[in-house]
Each structure stands twice: as C-alpha cells, then as structure tokens.
Amino acid sequence: MQKALVVLSGGQDSTTCLYWALKRFGAEGVEAVTFDYGQRHRIELRAARKVAQRAGVRHTQLPINTFSALGGNALTDGEIAVASGVSADTGLPNTFVPGRNLIFLTFAAALAYQRGIRHLVTGVAQTDYSGYPDCRENTLQALQQALRLGMASDIELHTPLMHLSKADTVRLAVQLGALDALADSHTCYNGSRPPCGQCPACLLRTKGFAEAGVDDPLLEALPW
Amino acid sequence: MQKALVVLSGGQDSTTCLYWALKRFGAEGVEAVTFDYGQRHRIELRAARKVAQRAGVRHTQLPINTFSALGGNALTDGEIAVASGVSADTGLPNTFVPGRNLIFLTFAAALAYQRGIRHLVTGVAQTDYSGYPDCRENTLQALQQALRLGMASDIELHTPLMHLSKADTVRLAVQLGALDALADSHTCYNGSRPPCGQCPACLLRTKGFAEAGVDDPLLEALPW
Numbered sequence: 001m002q003k004a005l006v007v008l009s010g011g012q013d014s015t016t017c018l019y020w021a022l023k024r025f026g027a028e029g030v031e032a033v034t035f036d037y038g039q040r041h042r043i044e045l046r047a048a049r050k051v052a053q054r055a056g057v058r059h060t061q062l063p064i065n066t067f068s069a070l071g072g073n074a075l076t077d078g079e080i081a082v083a084s085g086v087s088a089d090t091g092l093p094n095t096f097v098p099g100r101n102l103i104f105l106t107f108a109a110a111l112a113y114q115r116g117i118r119h120l121v122t123g124v125a126q127t128d129y130s131g132y133p134d135c136r137e138n139t140l141q142a143l144q145q146a147l148r149l150g151m152a153s154d155i156e157l158h159t160p161l162m163h164l165s166k167a168d169t170v171r172l173a174v175q176l177g178a179l180d181a182l183a184d185s186h187t188c189y190n191g192s193r194p195p196c197g198q199c200p201a202c203l204l205r206t207k208g209f210a211e212a213g214v215d216d217p218l219l220e221a222l223p224w
Numbered sequence: 225m226q227k228a229l230v231v232l233s234g235g236q237d238s239t240t241c242l243y244w245a246l247k248r249f250g251a252e253g254v255e256a257v258t259f260d261y262g263q264r265h266r267i268e269l270r271a272a273r274k275v276a277q278r279a280g281v282r283h284t285q286l287p288i289n290t291f292s293a294l295g296g297n298a299l300t301d302g303e304i305a306v307a308s309g310v311s312a313d314t315g316l317p318n319t320f321v322p323g324r325n326l327i328f329l330t331f332a333a334a335l336a337y338q339r340g341i342r343h344l345v346t347g348v349a350q351t352d353y354s355g356y357p358d359c360r361e362n363t364l365q366a367l368q369q370a371l372r373l374g375m376a377s378d379i380e381l382h383t384p385l386m387h388l389s390k391a392d393t394v395r396l397a398v399q400l401g402a403l404d405a406l407a408d409s410h411t412c413y414n415g416s417r418p419p420c421g422q423c424p425a426c427l428l429r430t431k432g433f434a435e436a437g438v439d440d441p442l443l444e445a446l447p448w
Contacts (some may be wrong), residue, residue: 065289066331072338098334102374106330107290110322114294134374142373146366150326150358 001029004119004158005112007104008032008059010047012205013123013161015185016169018055019178020160021121031058031117033108037100038068041191050184050224062107067097101134102143109147109155118155125161125169137162166208174214183217184224194219225253228343228382229336231328232256232283234271236429237347237385239409240393242279243402244384245345255282255341257332261324262292265415274408274448286331291321325358326367333371333379342379349385349393361386390432398438407441418443 004025008014021030032055034048045061052059101124108120124135133139137159144157161169173179187205188195195202195218209216228249232238245254256279258272269285276283325348332344348359357363361383368381385393397403411429412419419426419442433440 062293063289065287069286070331070334070338098337098375099330099371102330102370103327103334106323106326107294110294110327113322133376136373139370139373142366142370146326146363146370147323149360149363149366151322152357 001026002119003029003031003115003117004121005108005115005117006030006032006057006121007108007123008034008048008052009123010034010044010049010051010184010186011123012173012182012185012187012208013125013169014048015051015123015181016173016176016178017121017123017160018051018057019173019176019181021119021158022055022057023176025119027056030055031060031115033060033062033111035062035064035104035107037064037066037104041186041188043191043193044186046224047184047186051181054181054184060111062111064103064107066103067100099134101132102139105140105143105157106147109151109153112155113151113153118153119158120155121158121160123161124159125164127163127165165211166204167211170208170212170214174212179214179217183221185218187218193223194221225250226343227253227255227339227341228345229332229339229341230254230256230281230345231332231347232258232272232276233347234258234268234273234275234408234410235347236397236406236409236411236432237349237393238272239275239347239405240397240400240402241345241347241384242275242281243397243400243405245343245382246279246281247400249343251280254279255284255339257284257286257335259286259288259328259331261288261290261328265410265412267415267417268410270448271408271410275405278405278408284335286335288327288331290327291324323358325356326363329364329367329381330371333375333377336379337375337377342377343382344379345382345384347385348383349388351387351389389435390428391435394432394436394438398436403438403441407445409442411442417447418445 002025004021006018006021008018032052036045112120126136140157140159147155173182187201189199189201190196226249228245230242230245232242242256256276260269336344350360364381364383371379397406411425413423413425414420
C-alpha cells in the first residue's frame with residue numbers, strides 16, 4: 001500500500017491537504033506530522049491535534065528548538081512584533097524564518113523514511129502568498145532532489161495547492177468534504193480564536209472564502 | 225569582505241576545514257557553528273569548543289532536539305549500540321541519521337543568512353567513508369540549489385575534502401598548519417579520550433594518519 005505523510009500545521013492549507021491525501025491514499029494510508037518549533041501561538045499545535053483527531057489519522061508531534069535559538073524573526077521571537085508588508089532590506093516579511101519549510105520537509109522526510117512512507121504532502125503554494133521563497137515550486141523541486149539523494153530514497157513531494165489561489169483552495173476543501181475540519185484550523189497570526197480578522201493571514205483567509213462564495217466555518221465555530 | 229561559516233563537529237575533518245577557511249577567508253572572516261543534536265558523546269561538543277577557541281573564531285552552538293525525538297539510530301538513541309558494517313535492510317550503517325547533514329547545512333545556512341555570510345564550509349567527503357548518502361557531492365549540489373532558492377540567497381557550499389582520502393586530508397592538515405589543532409579534535413564513536421582505537425571511526429582515522437606517514441597528535445595529547 002502506498003502511504004503518505006502530511007505536514008500538518010493546523011492551518012487552512014495543510015488541513016485541506018490532509019483531506020486531499022485521505023482521498024488519494026485512503027484513511028489507512030495517511031499519517032500527519034506537526035512541528036513544535038517554538039511558534040508564538042501554541043493554539044496552532046492544538047488546532048493540528050484537533051484536525052488530525054477528527055480525520056482519524058496517526059499524528060506525530062516533533063519538537064524543533066533550533067529556530068528559537070536562532071532568533072531574529074517574528075514567528076518564534078517573542079520580542080519582535082509581526083509587521084505588515086516586507087522589509088526594505090530583504091524584500092521579505094518579518095515573519096520569514098530562513099529555511100523553515102526546508103527544515104520541516106527534511107525532518108518530515110526523515111520520519112517518512114523511518115516509517116517506510118514514500119509520499120510527503122505539504123500545503124505550500126506560490127500564489128496569493130506572502131512572498132516566502134521556500135514555498136515556491138522550484139525550491140520544492142530542488143529539495144526533493146536533495147532529499148532523494150541524501151536519503152537514498154525515492155521520496156515524492158506533493159504540493160496539491162501550489163498553483164491554487166486561496167479561493168481555489170476553499171473550493172477544493174468543499175469538494176473534498178474538508179469544510180467541517182476547517183472549523184478546527186487556525187490561521188490568525190495574532191493567535192486569536194475567534195480570529196482577529198485584521199492580521200495579514202486573517203485577511204488572506206477572509207478574501208479566499210469571500211471570493212469562493214463560501215462561509216468560513218471557523219467564524220461560526222463554538223470555542224473549543 | 226567575504227565571510228565563511230564552518231560547520232564544526234569537533235572531528236578531524238571539520239577541524240581541517242576550519243583551517244582551510246582561515247587560510248582562504250582570513251581570521252576575521254571565519255565563524256564556526258556546532259550542533260548539539262543529542263549526540264551520545266558530549267565530548268564532541270567540548271572538542272568543537274576547544275578547536276574554535278584555539279583558532280580564535282566566533283563560535284555558535286545551536287541545539288537540535290528533533291533527532292532524539294525521531295529516535296531509531298545509534299548516534300542519538302542511547303538504547304541502540306553502534307554496529308559495524310551496514311544494515312541488510314537499508315545498506316546503510318546504523319549510525320545513519322536520515323537527513324542529518326541536510327539539516328545541519330540548512331540550519332547553518334539560516335545562521336549564515338542572519339549574519340550576512342555567503343560561504344558555508346563542510347567537511348563531508350564521498351571517499352573513504354561509511355556510505356552516508358548525504359555526504360556525496362551530488363547531494364550537496366542539490367542542497368545548495370534548494371538553499372539558494374529557498375532563502376533567495378547566493379549561498380555557496382564549499383566541500384574542500386569531498387574527493388580526498390583520509391590520508392590526503394591528513395596531508396592537507398599538515399599543509400594548513402592544522403596538526404596541533406587535531407590534538408583537540410574528537411573522532412571515536414565510543415566517546416573515549418584517549419580514543420578506543422577499535423571503532424569504525426577510530427580505525428578510519430588511524431589508517432589515514434598511517435598512510436600519510438604522520439603521527440596523530442591526538443594520541444600524544446595530554447588529557448584536557
């Protein structure tokens with residue numbers, strides 16, 4: 001049986017990817033991995049657990065204490081506030097953690113290697129996003145090559161959302177029956193539930209649901 | 225000024241690479257990074273500190289708690305003994321930590337990114353070694369591409385030992401004036417100082433010095 005490991009952050013995109021994987025590989029063929037990398041908002045980890053639990057898949061949470069030690073970005077450094085827009089120095093948002101997706105996917109590939117899993121699924125997309133270079137297709141292709149060579153494996157990276165707009169991702173979630181699960185997902189950069197509605201992540205999510213003409217179930221969800 | 229970051233494990237090869245970098249980039253242009261990834265033998269971290277201190281370079285130690293959480297290999301899992309030879313299942317030694325070098329180099333690249341350093345130096349080699357696929361040149365080339373794309377940088381990976389035998393590496397250390405520093409380096413998989421002389425790592429080191437016709441300064445070093 002072909003098996004897949006989904007990198008599950010607990011956000012909208014990775015939750016949708018989990019349901020994409022369930023449809024393609026079946027309930028018995030899917031696992032999820034979530035990284036506790038010192039993210040400011042522990043609510044993300046809770047969202048991932050809730051989503052995995054609802055989907056009924058084996059869920060592994062792995063710690064990464066290195067990004068906090070590196071410091072210098074708004075996602076893991078409590079002393080830096082999330083800013084809108086991009087830095088004049090780097091042209092990147094100050095939530096950019098250099099190499100974050102490369103690290104996540106490499107550790108996920110290591111877990112997949114140990115479990116005999118060949119397919120790795122990630123919710124990154126190069127459209128509609130905040131300009132993270134490690135979410136682009138050519139980056140992921142290069143990484144797949146490095147992982148294959150470096151682990152002597154035939155691992156395959158799947159990025160079902162790569163070329164979808166946020167509205168397309170919402171439509172895909174509807175098709176996959178993932179809408180209920182999105183009530184448990186977490187997006188807000190300010191860590192609020194209900195979401196703040198003002199941060200860049202909330203605005204992007206709101207726009208996507210609006211363009212797809214779908215009500216966001218998170219906004220109607222009861223508190224956990 | 226061009227600057228370089230050396231991935232310093234405290235072993236023979238990375239110590240030699242540090243001196244290679246010092247020659248090429250100058251004392252002011254070199255930093256070192258060491259990873260505390262839960263390795264069984266803390267003596268490696270001490271060796272790295274000693275080597276960096278002797279060379280007078282800025283030294284950063286970063287923690288990685290993820291490999292221990294992944295488990296399943298002899299280097300970070302205290303319940304698994306180091307075996308000789310390779311696994312019949314995987315064709316790899318049981319000290320193989322899937323993706324270890326990919327992770328080290330990606331975190332090193334993240335640190336380099338933060339410090340404005342473009343050159344990354346690692347002591348991996350594809351000759352004379354224990355069969356780790358993440359030490360091969362094609363793996364490193366693919367990783368360099370993933371790092372460049374993923375961090376939107378022009379980072380350059382240097383692997384001065386890639387095609388050297390262990391004896392060649394000893395000869396290079398002599399040329400670079402790194403021999404004294406090798407007295408502080410650590411190689412033994414059993415964590416012994418003086419070294420056990422019996423484990424695969426000790427045997428490889430012994431063979432290299434013997435073939436180069438050089439006395440290993442570690443064997444004559446006083447205890448720290």
